[in-house]
Amino acid sequence: MEYQVTHTTEYEYNNSVSLCHNMAKLLVRNTATQLCKNTEIEITPQPDILREYEDYFGNKVIYFAIQKEHRRLAVTVKSQVKKIVADKAELSFFAGTSWEQVKQQVLEPGEENFNARQYISETPVTAANEDIAAYAAQFFTPGRPFLEAANDLMQQIYLDFEFNPRFTTVATPLTEVMKFRKGVCQDFAHLAIACVRTMGLPVRYVSGYLETVAPIGKPKLTGVDASHAWFAVYVPQLGWIDFDPTNNMIPGMRHITIGWGRDYTDITPLKGVILSSGHHQLRVLVDVKRLD
Secondary structure, three states: OEEEEEEEEEEEEEEEEOEEEEEEOOOOOOEOOEEEEEEEEEEEOOOOEEEEEEOOOOOEEEEEEEOOOEEEEEEEEEEEEEEOOOOOOOOOOOOOOEHHHHHHHHHOOOOOOHHHHOOOOOOOOOOOOHHHHHHHHOOOOOOOEHHHHHHHHHHHHHHHOEEOOOOOOOOOOHHHHHHHOEEOHHHHHHHHHHHHHHOOOOEEEEEEEEOOOOOOOOOOOOOEEOEEEEEEEEEOOOEEEEEEOOOOEOOOOOEEEEEEEOOHHHOOOEEEEEEOOOOEEEEEEEEEEEOO
16 A cells, blocks of 8 residues: 655744754654655755754654745655555454563663663653553553553543644643643643553654545545654564554554654654744645555
């Protein structure tokens, strides 16, 4: 199955910008379940400096600087992605390694689980309070298989929390999301991550896209898709297993991964600094189109 993903970010500035430095993490990375066959990048105005590199987590990064006056910035990344069926044994969430065993194995000295250990500690974005810790404790009972607990956590967040894009912003504390039981996919991923980390277990934030399906008999509108986020837990000898609490599903062929990190701040789609004053308007358009 192949997809073409087009992600456009536009900034309209009230006053001229004389200089800007930006980092974009919008390049789809290759994984065991997907292959990025081609990428096209268009930036307007044309950057004076443009570089590509990989960050600490292996995510692809575009750095660019514009050193001339402009009132509008547009960044479009078009990627052609082939989804691959992962060659893994069938997972059983109701049997296998308990969460206590996973915790013990990950913390054992050695290089085998070294990478996973960096995803255990909380970050400012995923800091848990007493309410979040209590919410987590109901899933991670003594001796329970880790994947079963993570799967139930995903399902319960889906049932308990309302998807409401008008309630939160990227700056809304996780404690507010927990208190009012509202948010978006980034909030639900952060909440799950906070819950897992209260138990001392490795879990990471995954950024990407999800193909949406138009209602029967109606065409899919261009540009109505959006960036998506979910979480993944780590089990030794098995690797990283993804969970999507927004949709109560295990990510599969319709999920396209951009990259991952400890939380949203590690994989922010576009961020930077500008030399200007006044306000700006932001517009984001995402289109996930199936090619076959």
